[in-house]
Amino acid sequence: MPKLTIDGIAVDVAPNTTILQAAESVGVEIPRFCYHDRLSIAGNCRMCLVDVEKSPKPVASCAMPVGEGMVVHTKSPRADKARAGVMEFLLINHPLDCPICDQGGECDLQDQAMAYGFDRGRFQENKRAVRDKEMGPLVATSMNRCIHCTRCVRFATEVAGVPELGATGRGEDMEITTYLEKALSSELSGNVVDLCPVGALTSKPYAFTTRPWELRKTESIDVMDAVGTNIRVDARGREVMRILPRINEDVNEEWLADKSRHACDGLRYQRLDKPYVRVMGKLQTATWQEAFDAIAGRLLGTPGNKVAALAGDLTDVESMFALKELLVTLGSHNLDCRQDGAAIDPTVRASYLFNSTIAGIEHADALLIIGANPRKEAPILNARIRKRFLRGGFKVGVIGEVGDLTYKYESLGGTAEVLSAIADGRHPFADVLKAAKAPMLILGMAALTRAESAAILGAARRVADTCGLVKDGWNGFNVLHTAAARVGGLDVGFVPGPGGKDTRGILDGAAGGEIDVVFLLGADEIDTARLGKAFVVYQGHHGDRGAHRADVILPGAAYTEKDGTYVNTEGRVQRANRAVFPPGEAREDWTIIRALSEVLGKTLPFDNLAQLRKRLAAANPVFATTDAITPAAWGAFGGNGAIATTGFDYPVVNYYMTDAISRASRTMAQCSESFASGAASRKTGTHG
Amino acid sequence: MSRRELAADQPANFAFNADYLARANRIIAKYPTGRQASAVIPLLDLAQRQEGWVSRPAIDVIAGMLDMASIRVLEVATFYTMFNLAPVGKNHIQVCTSLSCWLRGSDDIVRACKERLGIGFGSTTPDGMFSLAEAECAGACVNAPVVAIGDDYYEDVDGAGMWRILDAFKRGEKPAHGSVTRRDGSAPAGPPTSLTDDPTKPVPKQDLAAAKAAYEQAKAEAAAKAAQPKT
Numbered sequence: 014m015p016k017l018t019i020d021g022i023a024v025d026v027a028p029n030t031t032i033l034q035a036a037e038s039v040g041v042e043i044p045r046f047c048y049h050d051r052l053s054i055a056g057n058c059r060m061c062l063v064d065v066e067k068s069p070k071p072v073a074s075c076a077m078p079v080g081e082g083m084v085v086h087t088k089s090p091r092a093d094k095a096r097a098g099v100m101e102f103l104l105i106n107h108p109l110d111c112p113i114c115d116q117g118g119e120c121d122l123q124d125q126a127m128a129y130g131f132d133r134g135r136f137q138e139n140k141r142a143v144r145d146k147e148m149g150p151l152v153a154t155s156m157n158r159c160i161h162c163t164r165c166v167r168f169a170t171e172v173a174g175v176p177e178l179g180a181t182g183r184g185e186d187m188e189i190t191t192y193l194e195k196a197l198s199s200e201l202s203g204n205v206v207d208l209c210p211v212g213a214l215t216s217k218p219y220a221f222t223t224r225p226w227e228l229r230k231t232e233s234i235d236v237m238d239a240v241g242t243n244i245r246v247d248a249r250g251r252e253v254m255r256i257l258p259r260i261n262e263d264v265n266e267e268w269l270a271d272k273s274r275h276a277c278d279g280l281r282y283q284r285l286d287k288p289y290v291r292v293m294g295k296l297q298t299a300t301w302q303e304a305f306d307a308i309a310g311r312l313l314g315t316p317g318n319k320v321a322a323l324a325g326d327l328t329d330v331e332s333m334f335a336l337k338e339l340l341v342t343l344g345s346h347n348l349d350c351r352q353d354g355a356a357i358d359p360t361v362r363a364s365y366l367f368n369s370t371i372a373g374i375e376h377a378d379a380l381l382i383i384g385a386n387p388r389k390e391a392p393i394l395n396a397r398i399r400k401r402f403l404r405g406g407f408k409v410g411v412i413g414e415v416g417d418l419t420y421k422y423e424s425l426g427g428t429a430e431v432l433s434a435i436a437d438g439r440h441p442f443a444d445v446l447k448a449a450k451a452p453m454l455i456l457g458m459a460a461l462t463r464a465e466s467a468a469i470l471g472a473a474r475r476v477a478d479t480c481g482l483v484k485d486g487w488n489g490f491n492v493l494h495t496a497a498a499r500v501g502g503l504d505v506g507f508v509p510g511p512g513g514k515d516t517r518g519i520l521d522g523a524a525g526g527e528i529d530v531v532f533l534l535g536a537d538e539i540d541t542a543r544l545g546k547a548f549v550v551y552q553g554h555h556g557d558r559g560a561h562r563a564d565v566i567l568p569g570a571a572y573t574e575k576d577g578t579y580v581n582t583e584g585r586v587q588r589a590n591r592a593v594f595p596p597g598e599a600r601e602d603w604t605i606i607r608a609l610s611e612v613l614g615k616t617l618p619f620d621n622l623a624q625l626r627k628r629l630a631a632a633n634p635v636f637a638t639t640d641a642i643t644p645a646a647w648g649a650f651g652g653n654g655a656i657a658t659t660g661f662d663y664p665v666v667n668y669y670m671t672d673a674i675s676r677a678s679r680t681m682a683q684c685s686e687s688f689a690s691g692a693a694s695r696k697t698g699t700h701g
Numbered sequence: 702m703s704r705r706e707l708a709a710d711q712p713a714n715f716a717f718n719a720d721y722l723a724r725a726n727r728i729i730a731k732y733p734t735g736r737q738a739s740a741v742i743p744l745l746d747l748a749q750r751q752e753g754w755v756s757r758p759a760i761d762v763i764a765g766m767l768d769m770a771s772i773r774v775l776e777v778a779t780f781y782t783m784f785n786l787a788p789v790g791k792n793h794i795q796v797c798t799s800l801s802c803w804l805r806g807s808d809d810i811v812r813a814c815k816e817r818l819g820i821g822f823g824s825t826t827p828d829g830m831f832s833l834a835e836a837e838c839a840g841a842c843v844n845a846p847v848v849a850i851g852d853d854y855y856e857d858v859d860g861a862g863m864w865r866i867l868d869a870f871k872r873g874e875k876p877a878h879g880s881v882t883r884r885d886g887s888a889p890a891g892p893p894t895s896l897t898d899d900p901t902k903p904v905p906k907q908d909l910a911a912a913k914a915a916y917e918q919a920k921a922e923a924a925a926k927a928a929q930p931k932t
Contacts, residue, residue, distance in 0.1 A: 176770030181779040186704045192772040193757075 017083035024079075032074035032085055033061055041087055044096065044125045046103075046210045047162035048075035051266060052171060058103075058162050060125065062095040063087045071095040093129070100129040105136045106185075107211070108157045115153075116212030118225040122160065143188055149196020150683035151203050151275055152214050159213035161187055165205040172268065173199040174399050174419025189213070196687055200392035200668055203274040207257065207267075218275055218680040219255045223247075231592035232259060234579050236327045236497035236572045237273040237675065240264060240371070240393045241581025244273065246573050246592035253277045253573050253593055263372045263642075264581070270392040271684070272668060272675055279678030280571050283556045286597025289566035296566065301598065305612040307565050311548045312530055312613060317344020321519040321528045324350040324507050325535030325553065326496030326672055329577025329589070330636065332552075332569070332602035333498065334505045334629050335617060336534055339606055342615040346513030347528065350502025352538045353664065354516045355458055356466030357492070357499075359508040362635075363645035364470070365500065366584040367394075368488035369453045370642055375401050377489065379408045379449035381442065382422070383432055383473060385457020385493045386415045389665040391582070394493070395419065408449070410442045413459065413661045429460060429469055430656040436475035446480035453489035454482060459661035461492070471651030483647050490647075494582040495664050495671070497572075498535075501580035504635050523547040533559045534602070535569065537673050552605060554595070555673035567609075568599035571674065575601040576622060578629075578636065586639045705779040707757050708787035715758035721747050725766065737767045741777050745784055754785040782837070790825040790832035792870055795849040798835050801842035809860030810846055811835075817867045831870070843887040844880055853878035857890075 016025050019036050026035045031054070033043050046058035056076035063074045066084040071092060074085070086092060104126065111117045143156040161180065166189065169178040175198055177191050191197060197205070206216050228247040235242040235256070243259040256277050258269035288304035289296040299307070312320065322340050324333050333350060340348050351357060357365045369377060374397045387395040395418065401407050402420035409422035412431045425431050425442055434440040446452040454476060460469050473490070476482065482489030494500060502508070509515045514522055516539070522528035524545040531544055535553035541562035551563035554571040572579075574595040580586050595601065600608075603625060610617040619625040630637040669684040670676050717725055725744055732739045741763065748759040755778050764771040778784045785793070794814060798807045815821060818831050825832035841847045844856030848863065855866055857880045869876040884890055 170770075177772055179770075179772035179776045181776055182705050183780045188704070192770070192775060 015079045015081045015083070017079050017081070017085060019085045020087055026079055028078070030079050032063060032065070032072070032077050032079055032083070035079050036063075036074065036085070036087060043074055043087055044128070045075055046121060046125075046160060047164060049164055049167075049208065052164060052167040052208075055163050055167065058160065059099045060096060060103075060129075062092060062099065064089040064092040064095075096129045097131065100126060101131055101135070103160050104130060104134065106141045106157075107160065108140060110158070114155070114158065114212040115215040115220055116158075116209070120212060121210035141185060146188075146190050147194045147196070148191055148214070149202065150680065150687055151217055151271060152197065152206060153217040153220055155213055155215065156188065157213075158211045159189055160211055161189065162210055163189070164208040164210065165189060165214060168205055168208055169197060169199065169202075171403070172204075172396055172399070173197070173201045174396075175199040178205075198688065200271050200388065201268055201396060203271045204258075204268050207269075216255065216275075218278060223249050223254045228254060229592070231573075231590050233573065233592060234587045234589040235269070235273040236579060236589075237276060237672065238270065238391050238393075239494035239497055239499060239582040240270075240391045241497065241579055241583075241585055241587050242269055242273055242393055243587070244269065246277075248573075248593045251593050251596070253280050263370065264583075264585070265393045266397075268393055268396055272671070272681065275680045275684070276675040276678045277573070278680050279555075279674040279676070280573060282679070283673075283677040284596050284599070285554060285556055285560060285566055285568040286595075286599050287568060288598065289560075289563070291564040296563070301608070304565050304567060305609055308550055308609060309612050311564075312343070315529050318347070318512075319527065319529040320345040320532070321347035321514060321522065321530070322507075322532040322534060323348070323352060323516060323519060323536040323539065324498060324502050325352065325533070325537055325559070326498050327572060327674070328498040328502070328535045329572070329575065329579060329602065330498075330501040330505055330586075330629065331577055331622065331625055332534060332606060333502050333507045334632070335603045335606040335610075335619075335625065336532065337505060337507050338617055339610050339613075339615065340532070341510070342610070342617075343613070346510030347519055347522070348507055348513065349509060349516040349519065350498060350507040351516055352496075352536050353458060353462045355461040355499075356463075356470055357461060357503065358470065358650040359503045359506065361645075361648040361650040362504070362584065363488065363490065363647050364474070364650040365492050365494075365503055366645050367455075367491040367493060367582040368584075368645060369491050370583050371397055373487075374398055374453070375404075376487075377401060377449075377451045377453045378406055379445050379452040380410070381425075381435070381446060381452075381454040381476070382409065382411045382413070382415070383454060383456050383469070384413050384429065384460025384661040384663075385455050386413075386418075386459075386663050386665065387455065387457075387493060388415070388418050389663070389668045390457065390495045391493060392668075394582075408445050410445065413457075413663075415663075427660045428658045429463070429661065430658050432460075432469060432472045432476065433656050436472045436479060438479060443476075443480055446476070446482065449481075451487050451489065452480060452482050453491055455491045455493050457493050457661075457663075458495050459663045462662075462664070463657070463659075465654060465657055467652035468654035468656050469651075471653050472656060474649075474651040488644070488647065492582065497579055497581070500582060500584055501578065504580055504584075504633050505629065506633070520544065533563070535559070535673070552602060553673065554599065555677055557673035557676060567605050568595070568597065569602040569605060570595035570599055574599075577602075578626070578639075580635075583642055584635070584645060585642055586636055588639050705782070705786055707760075707775070708754075711757045713758065715748070715752070715756055715762050717747065717762070718751060721751050729766070738769050738773070741767055741769065741774055742781070745774070745778055749784060753791075754788050788825070789834075790829050792831050792850050793834065794831060795834045795836035795839070797837070797839040797841075797845070797847045797849075799838040802839070802846035805845040806859055807846040810848055810858055810863045813860045813863040814867065817864055831867075844884065850878075856880045857882040857884060 022039045024035050043061045045061040047055045054076050056073045061074045062071035064086040065072045145154045166178045170176045205214050231246045233246050235244045242265040243261040245257045245259050247255045260267045287298045290299040290307045399420045410425045411422045412425050414427045435443045456473050477490040520543040524543045530548045533551045537557040537559045549563045550565045551559045552567040552569050554569050573592045576591050577589045607617050669681040675681045728743045729740045744763045760774045764774045822835045839847045848855045862881045
């Protein structure tokens with residue numbers, strides 16, 4: 014344990030710590046551009062120079078390991094002079110375009126130039142000019158501003174696992190570029206914008222819209238996938254301008270997937286901002302009272318078993334809970350939150366959670382993926398698997414066709430029945446799992462939405478039991494959900510009650526006339542043609558598939574517009590906060606259900622969110638604690654039977670369009686176009 | 702030096718011929734498993750020797766052989782100015798114009814090349830025989846000025862000498878490389894100025910005892926002189 018002194022403070026740190034990390038541990042801040050905690054050390058910006066006694070020259074603290082008895086001065090005149098020199102060189106070629114630069118106000122170079130910059134330039138020659146690079150629909154480039162910290166190159170190579178960015182040329186002619194100027198083919202590409210310490214890489218959809226000091230910042234939770242990424246919603250007035258990641262070491266570290274970051278423009282388009290009622294086959298705007306009366310007129314007199322409800326993938330726990338309470342008081346047990354009909358057993362919590370936890374992936378040493386494509390279904394989680402993979406000693410086997418996952422894996426075959434071979438120990442990968450200290454498996458939605466999914470779930474459970482996936486302090490059985498609302502829905506019991514119908518039953522019933530009223534709570538991923546002649550109430554925020562079929566539309570709030578609870582695939586209960594108000598007459602979803610219950614004469618027993626949450630916690634103690642994992646007890650679940658030898662149909666084919674918000678987003682449409690076609694086309698003025 | 706990027710016109714594909722492929726595999730085998738990327742510079746050199754320049758398909762092929770990303774190979778190819786990223790003439794002339802060569806008259810060489818070939822830096826003669834490039838220090842300053850033609854250095858060149866060398870190449874000859882003035886390596890142009898003794902003769906044996914006595918005596922005399930009071 015080397016002991017050293019930094020600015021007169023004695024520090025005792027682990028060997029191989031760098032001076033910069035040691036300084037940070039005692040709260041001494043050292044300026045830097047290229048150094049980033051989550052990337053490899055480059056040591057090329059030289060901004061972190063410090064003065065070390067007995068060293069002939071200032072030392073780059075980010076790359077210098079601590080030594081016994083070192084005496085470091087971070088604020089000595091020599092260190093300051095060295096940094097001022099570095100800053101002057103950086104500013105030689107950096108344009109003075111801060112007034113038109115999107116990074117202005119949150120720029121590391123701008124901030125540090127205030128501390129170390131000279132008030133005028135001594136450089137009389139021309140600044141260098143660099144051609145801007147085409148990097149796809151998400152990342153705008155202004156390469157004159159680049160200071161060659163190579164953070165983006167290291168991020169693409171190390172974290173995203175797409176080694177497509179690089180620095181060509183050398184010296185003054187060094188340029189950051191993608192190979193052949195193609196867009197970065199990563200679902201995490203937006204993070205290079207956050208990493209860029211200057212305005213060389215900025216967000217293209219957000220370009221020239223707001224300044225950081227105009228934005229109202231709200232900490233919230235993302236719902237574009239089931240990871241529950243911690244986000245910060247930046248809004249101006251009533252509009253969400255951008256979404257940035259928040260640091261949560263257990264979930265997303267500090268990364269954010271592209272859909273979660275850039276689908277926010279979808280919150281402006283296709284919005285339901287007034288109640289609608291279908292009159293003579295046409296949807297007409299109505300008042301809330303008229304809409305409620307239309308529903309009440311149809312519901313009262315309909316027996317409870319002819320009423321059904323389906324919850325969508327973006328729904329918060331509170332509104333599902335409220336709707337469930339309402340349906341139970343109406344005497345209906347026909348409710349389901351599994352729009353895709355996934356064969357999940359809601360009675361055993363461990364059977365539908367990502368039990369290892371996302372951070373736990375880093376402790377695993379063998380992984381079996383069945384019918385999941387984590388790169389498309391949960392890019393942040395995939396980055397965690399890659400992080401574990403890069404450390405070595407990590408075997409990955411995949412059942413199914415998934416393409417490039419950004420790490421090497423052994424393909425165990427494209428069909429599901431390999432799983433039963435592993436469960437019976439007939440497959441060599443069973444030995445890999447048995448030999449591992451902390452083996453894990455990830456069961457995806459593609460495996461759970463088949464006809465014989467109960468058998469697959471049972472086989473996966475047998476693998477977990479026979480290969481030692483579940484032991485003291487470790488549960489390697491994981492289900493990777495694709496819907497943010499799924500685990501929350503299962504936890505509140507938004508599943509068929511005694512004798513109730515599930516999604517397939519509800520749709521069959523509606524088509525066959527056994528179900529008369531269907532309540533869609535943001536449910537868009539169903540075959541609406543099968544709703545038959547049923548009276549459909551759609552409550553949601555986007556005019557998507559469900560709203561097109563609806564007889565009454567109740568405008569709800571999107572995830573940025575309400576205080577809601579979401580449970581991620583690990584079972585982590587997280588609270589999202591309202592960043593802006595819902596548009597027009599739209600309201601927060603649980604209040605709509607509460608108001609409807611009053612019209613129906615079945616008033617729900619809560620008048621505010623606190624009361625609702627109290628009842629929620631009473632119904633399921635999981636909801637009493639937020640931001641924490643409640644370990645789920647292992648139990649018996651899954652069925653037996655033959656597993657078909659067919660391949661998987663993956664739920665996420667086009668990563669950029671999976672739900673009502675991303676389908677309404679223009680940015681996501683551009684992404685679909687440029688990445689689905691595989692061509693990075695620079696459009697000309699006559700295009701289209 | 703200027704910005705280096707891939708040429709606009711690229712061939713459709715690239716493949717090492719059998720001989721070069723065998724050489725490439727021998728080079729790759731020198732490095733331990735997992736470290737094949739170390740062979741990237743020699744392989745780029747091989748590709749350049751085969752084609753005369755490094756094309757994008759060649760970069761992709763080498764990246765595939767070494768299990769690297771293409772961008773990593775491109776980074777190396779653009780870093781080193783010795784890799785030609787566009788086709789060059791049969792005789793690629795690189796004139797060093799850095800300080801030592803410039804002081805010793807590289808301007809004359811440049812003028813001779815431009816006048817004799819009718820092309821400027823960065824271009825190729827229409828017959829594809831010559832291309833001209835300005836090079837940073839060739840690392841042979843003792844024999845400045847220096848011109849590299851292909852793999853060979855022509856040293857101690859002057860304007861007229863350059864003209865003669867180019868004439869010889871035009872006739873299809875290949876003049877002897879090295880010092881044009883036939884200097885022996887980097888030895889002085891004139892007669893030796895040091896180590897002039899005949900190295901074949903034995904060195905006369907020194908009487909060390911006598912030398913030591915003489916030294917001691919001189920030291921004693923100097924001490925005595927210093928001890929004398931100043932008058």
